[in-house]
Amino acid sequence: MKDMDLADIAGEAVEHVLTYTGGHTRRVYVTPIETPYPHGKLIVSRTDTQGIITQCNPSFVEMSGYCEAELIGQPHCLLRHPDMPAAAFRDLWKTVQAGQQWHGYVKNLRKDGGHYWVYATVVPNVRDGKIVGFTSVRREPSREKVALAEAQYQEMRGS
Amino acid sequence: MTINFTVSPSFPNERISDWYIFNTWLQRALSLPIHLELYNSFGAQRAAIAEGKVDLIYANPFDASLLVREKGFRAIARPEGPPDEMVVITGTDSPAREIRDLQPGTRLACSDDPCVNTVGRILLEPANLGGDNIVEHRRETYIQVARELLRGEADIGFLPVEAFEGFSPLIRRDLRALVTSELHVIRHVFLVGPALAERSEELTALLLSMHESDKGRGILEALGARRWLPVQHEDVEFMIDIISTLNQ
Numbered sequence A: 001m002k003d004m005d006l007a008d009i010a011g012e013a014v015e016h017v018l019t020y021t022g023g024h025t026r027r028v029y030v031t032p033i034e035t036p037y038p039h040g041k042l043i044v045s046r047t048d049t050q051g052i053i054t055q056c057n058p059s060f061v062e063m064s065g066y067c068e069a070e071l072i073g074q075p076h077c078l079l080r081h082p083d084m085p086a087a088a089f090r091d092l093w094k095t096v097q098a099g100q101q102w103h104g105y106v107k108n109l110r111k112d113g114g115h116y117w118v119y120a121t122v123v124p125n126v127r128d129g130k131i132v133g134f135t136s137v138r139r140e141p142s143r144e145k146v147a148l149a150e151a152q153y154q155e156m157r158g159s
Numbered sequence B: 001m002t003i004n005f006t007v008s009p010s011f012p013n014e015r016i017s018d019w020y021i022f023n024t025w026l027q028r029a030l031s032l033p034i035h036l037e038l039y040n041s042f043g044a045q046r047a048a049i050a051e052g053k054v055d056l057i058y059a060n061p062f063d064a065s066l067l068v069r070e071k072g073f074r075a076i077a078r079p080e081g082p083p084d085e086m087v088v089i090t091g092t093d094s095p096a097r098e099i100r101d102l103q104p105g106t107r108l109a110c111s112d113d114p115c116v117n118t119v120g121r122i123l124l125e126p127a128n129l130g131g132d133n134i135v136e137h138r139r140e141t142y143i144q145v146a147r148e149l150l151r152g153e154a155d156i157g158f159l160p161v162e163a164f165e166g167f168s169p170l171i172r173r174d175l176r177a178l179v180t181s182e183l184h185v186i187r188h189v190f191l192v193g194p195a196l197a198e199r200s201e202e203l204t205a206l207l208l209s210m211h212e213s214d215k216g217r218g219i220l221e222a223l224g225a226r227r228w229l230p231v232q233h234e235d236v237e238f239m240i241d242i243i244s245t246l247n248q
């Protein structure tokens, strides 16, 4: 994954270097700007068994700030926000690889350095008894639940 | 052997006779005795499905999930047209402008339509409203849901978009949408059960070409559709994966 480009950033940004599970790193720029969740919609994406994005719906594209061609074929951690604790995603992967559904509140990073909050459910796509990929369906969370998640994630990151 | 056919109870009452006409057409085309049973509630239809009394069904997306994943049914066609969406309505003079304005204790009028109710519940989540802080009034029909609001006996109601749009201007005048779903992914589908599996190709071909004859086109029009479109099995599986996330 390429580093974020300062030219894409909207607003005052803080620089972070994210280290992913595989050990690779990415320079990201983060602004405090939140994009509100589009009422009434679902944000849907699908990955292969490795977490590479294979399909996404128009709301997903719009909220991410990327265009579709920049998303398909990329690892889903393209959207990882530095405020999200790694443990949340470890739990996600452990759960869905065991064939179960995972739910959680997620803060996602946009291409422009802003973010959006979702309530996400990730399910394994089981075909003929085998997991062939994963689907994530996000919906609009309440402000109260987001505030609770924010406090919990801050504590998990130990800051 | 008689084949049992049923239709998800979400269609308007005026179309009952049109579904009988569709059934007669289907029987003749397949040279097969088919019994159409129209259940007057989603609960009654679910019970019939559980007892194995359904072989062919025009199913709502939630029942389709159960039938495909657990009962060996296969989706063969869907009507052309927009997907299923629902609307959360309120009275025109309600102080709520958006979902987040709704307060604990909100009185909800709804039918027993499982799709509409599930999606409706999701659309209330941003206001932190759920099972324990809303007062639910179950009504038999969509029009009764609207009447509860008009009489001030409920604060909000859940309806399929077509039902809301189908109301007379007199009723709609005093109602307003708080939010309309734009899920784009869930739809009614025509399903064939194991008893007819051997004839499912023939049945698919029949439905997909139905609009090509005057007679077939007339029946489709009466049912509010232009034509049947093919469905890919994987598209249905994907829809079911998505629906499975909505039930939580």
Ligand SMILES: Cc1cc2nc3c(=O)[nH]c(=O)nc-3n(C[C@H](O)[C@H](O)[C@H](O)COP(=O)(O)O)c2cc1C
Pocket (backbone or CB within 6 Å): A019, A020, A021, A022, A045, A046, A047, A051, A075, A076, A077, A078, A079, A080, A081, A084, A086, A089, A092, A093, A096, A106, A108, A122, A134, A135, A136
């Ligand atoms: C279907 C699916 C959807 C995912 N959606 C997101 C997402 O929206 N945002 C995100 O940060 N991670 C998402 N993940 C998790 C990422 O794959 C990844 O685990 C995470 O971003 C943390 O990166 P890392 O595991 O490389 O450390 C998703 C995973 C799957 C399987």
